[in-house]
Amino acid sequence: MPIKISSEENKIIAFLSGEIDHHVASSLRREIDIAVRECNPDLLVLDFSQVTFMDSSGIGLVMGRYKLMNELNGKISVQNPPPHIKKVMKLSGIEKLASINNA
Template sequence: MLLKFSKRGNTLIVSMCGELDHHSAENVRAKIDNKIDEFGIKNLIFDFSDVNFMDSSGIGVVIGRYKKITEYGGRVGIVSLKPNIKRVFELGGLFKIIKEYKNIEEAIESF
């Protein structure tokens, strides 16, 4: 999985490309955590525009980063979910704790 990072103020935007599954989860987790710590990030946005598959390992990555960010008093948002990925989020109950936004701008404004 390819990750691209950008920063807007105190918000880290993680754009992902590929499959977020048990093969890539640990690497994704480590890279995101390193960037959060490196930049002293408060808020996090996951951009799923180019993610075409996610399994339960991906849920673990998202929930783990949610816990880390909320410990800092920050917020996490999700943007650009494809229908099959959105279904994984629904089944995993992630929308109970993490909000989906139309786009990155809307997420940043709501933070």
């Protein structure tokens, strides 16, 4: 599962790509959490523009990162989800926890 993480001052952007399901969620979680714990950012951005498929495992991933950022007094936002991924997000009500933006 390819993931690119870039960090700027106080901000981490994780560029996710491919298919997000239960099979890959745990390794994504691990990589993002390592970067977050290293940099202690104010904001974690999850970019979904290159994600081709996501089921509710992706919602679990966002919810878990929300909890982590909350512990660290930071915020989380979701960026550029394609329409069918936005549909899963809407159903979950995740926008109450993370702002969804189109960059």
